[in-house]
Amino acid sequence: MSSERVKLSRRAALAALPGVRLTRAVAAEQVRSSNASAKGKGTTPPVLGNLFETLATYAREAPPSYAYDPHRWPNLESWKRDARAKCLEHLAYHPPVVPLDSEVKSRRKRNGYTQEELVFHSSPGVQVHASLLVPQGPSKKYPALVALHDHGGYYHAGREKVLERNPSSAVLDEFCQKIYDGVPYAAELARAGYVVLVTDAFYFGERRLLEDSVPQTAEARALAALPAGSDAYVRAYNAWAHDNEQAVAKNIFLAGATWPGIIGFDDMRTVDYLLTRPEVDTSRVGCLGLSLGGFRAAYLAGLHNAIRSTVVTCWMTGYEPMLANHATRHTWMIHAPGLYQDLDLPDVVSMTAPNHLLVQYGRKDTLFPNEGKELAVKKIERTYHAAGVGANCRNTFYDQPHMFSKQMQHEAFEWFGKTLQA
Numbered sequence: 001m002s003s004e005r006v007k008l009s010r011r012a013a014l015a016a017l018p019g020v021r022l023t024r025a026v027a028a029e030q031v032r033s034s035n036a037s038a039k040g041k042g043t044t045p046p047v048l049g050n051l052f053e054t055l056a057t058y059a060r061e062a063p064p065s066y067a068y069d070p071h072r073w074p075n076l077e078s079w080k081r082d083a084r085a086k087c088l089e090h091l092a093y094h095p096p097v098v099p100l101d102s103e104v105k106s107r108r109k110r111n112g113y114t115q116e117e118l119v120f121h122s123s124p125g126v127q128v129h130a131s132l133l134v135p136q137g138p139s140k141k142y143p144a145l146v147a148l149h150d151h152g153g154y155y156h157a158g159r160e161k162v163l164e165r166n167p168s169s170a171v172l173d174e175f176c177q178k179i180y181d182g183v184p185y186a187a188e189l190a191r192a193g194y195v196v197l198v199t200d201a202f203y204f205g206e207r208r209l210l211e212d213s214v215p216q217t218a219e220a221r222a223l224a225a226l227p228a229g230s231d232a233y234v235r236a237y238n239a240w241a242h243d244n245e246q247a248v249a250k251n252i253f254l255a256g257a258t259w260p261g262i263i264g265f266d267d268m269r270t271v272d273y274l275l276t277r278p279e280v281d282t283s284r285v286g287c288l289g290l291s292l293g294g295f296r297a298a299y300l301a302g303l304h305n306a307i308r309s310t311v312v313t314c315w316m317t318g319y320e321p322m323l324a325n326h327a328t329r330h331t332w333m334i335h336a337p338g339l340y341q342d343l344d345l346p347d348v349v350s351m352t353a354p355n356h357l358l359v360q361y362g363r364k365d366t367l368f369p370n371e372g373k374e375l376a377v378k379k380i381e382r383t384y385h386a387a388g389v390g391a392n393c394r395n396t397f398y399d400q401p402h403m404f405s406k407q408m409q410h411e412a413f414e415w416f417g418k419t420l421q422a
Contacts, residue, residue: 046324059320059340066342068350068383076387080351084303087348090339093261095123100273110164112136112191122269129206130199130270131159133190134279141281143420144195144274147186148267148289148296149204151331152179155241156234158205159198162186171234179290179403192413193421197274201296202262203248203333209241219243249332259333264299271304284308284420286356288412290404291315295334295345302351309356309419311412312349313404316359317368318375319344329367346379354389356419360408362400373397 046052066083073079088094102120109115116132135142149161154175161176164187176182186196200207211220223240226233252259267287275282286309289297294315301310317326319340349357359380361373377395384393394415398408 044325047328052324056320056323059323062341064340064342064344064347067344067347067379068386070386076353080353083343083347083351086342087299087303087339087351090336090342091258091261091264092336093257093265095126095265097269098122098124100269100276102273102276109136110187113187115163120269120273122266126266128199128266128270129159130197130273131163131186132277133163133186133196133198135190135193135195137193142193142195142279143284143286143416144197144277144280145189145285145416145420146267146270146274146287146300147189147196147198148287148293148300149198149201150179150290151292151333153242154238155204155208156237158200158207159186160205162198169229169231169234171231181403181406181409183406183409185404185409188409189413189416192417194416195274195277195279197270199266199270201292202259202266203241203245208237209244209248211237211240214244245332249335253337258336260295260299260336263296263333264303267296267300268304271300271306275306282306286310286416286420288416289313289315291402292331292333298345298349301355301357302348307352307355309416310349310352311358311360311415313360313408313412314362314365314367314402316345316349316361316376316380317372318346318379319372321369321372321375324369326367326369326372344379346376347383350380350383353384353387354392356415357384357393358412358415359393359395360404360411361395361397362402363397364399364401367402 046056048055066079066086068076068079068083073082098121100120102118104116104118106117107114113133113135116134118130118132119127120130122128147162149158152161152175154161154172157172160172162180162185164184165172173182176184186198190196203209211223214220219240223233223236226236249259252262271285271287274280274285285306287297287300287307288311289295290313292315294312297310297312298316301307301312349359357380359376361368361377363370380393380395381390384390396411398405400408404412
């Protein structure tokens with residue numbers, strides 16, 4: 001399908017999707033109403049103030065042209081082929097694929113599983129640090145999961161956030177108690193009979209930015225002066241890394257890449273590594289994550305054929321409702337310039353259809369507008385129902401803030417039990 005044909009048929013495609021015109025008209029009216037009421041009642045206006053309508057109008061007039069439309073694509077697979085190619089184009093990170101050349105650094109038995117620390121190559125010069133958890137039990141092939149860690153403004157650790165830690169730091173324990181209810185869920189999944197692979201994403205954990213590797217500003221010198229690994233150091237490091245996100249993003253964009261492109265490429269290579277393991281049943285592979293981990297899971301599920309079941313927790317929304325007052329609440333790591341003209345985030349994750357998909361939302365999660373959550377539900381369900389596999393997706397709302405609570409974990413574990421263990 002040519003790009004010219006896509007552009008010419010954008011409005012026709014929009015008309016073919018029930019409810020989309022209404023949704024956008026309502027959204028536009030909400031913008032105008034909110035602007036008017038903000039002036040009259042003192043409510044919060046859009047972050048961009050008087051400049052906002054320029055972008056809001058553009059987004060309304062250029063809706064995602066690659067959203068699934070059975071009138072344009074003869075079957076689901078032909079849409080997925082075209083949509084995935086377009087998504088990868090926008091992610092703009094295409095390094096050569098190199099041999100994994102994995103190396104196990106250590107191995108130890110834990111309660112109910114064996115944990116390996118290892119590295120593998122994702123692209124030239126890039127080593128990914130990972131932990132592999134293998135159930136202790138009979139020698140057989142197990143279902144497998146990629147557990148994707150969050151952002152949370154906590155850069156000093158990556159995969160440690162979802163692993164059992166002994167010893168652990170008070171700062172990390174406090175963080176994990178807040179967003180994971182204190183549960184090292186990767187370990188729980190390993191004990192439940194899954195091979196679980198967890199990696200450090202670019203800019204986190206063993207792949208974090210090192211303060212002694214950059215120009216020695218006063219901030220970098222002050223950080224280096226703190227006792228390494230101390231609670232004071234970890235808190236200061238997280239603040240310093242947050243301040244440096246913008247500089248990293250600018251360099252990534254200047255290099256012609258995107259941050260989600262880098263992370264997404266490594267996550268796909270993580271699945272490639274998992275498929276090489278003799279303990280893994282390659283027909284039963286899934287992924288899950290909270291927050292940035294949920295965002296990563298959405299892309300990984302949409303782009304990798306091996307993913308058969310997915311749980312996305314607290315990172316799903318339609319992008320247009322985010323524009324007014326929510327875009328500034330999020331990391332640079334989610335931005336793929338130009339993507340929205342072709343694919344909204346619900347479209348990206350729907351590329352996993354007909355595979356199983358569970359999306360969990362927090363009603364008290366203020367990182368996303370309610371309109372964005374509701375729009376995501378409609379878009380995902382519309383794609384799955386149009387493809388004839390409506391029973392394979394579920395959207396669940398919890399009276400929770402931005403977290404992966406024990407209750408949410410219970411649903412996720414049951415979901416994988418039904419879709420991967422059976």
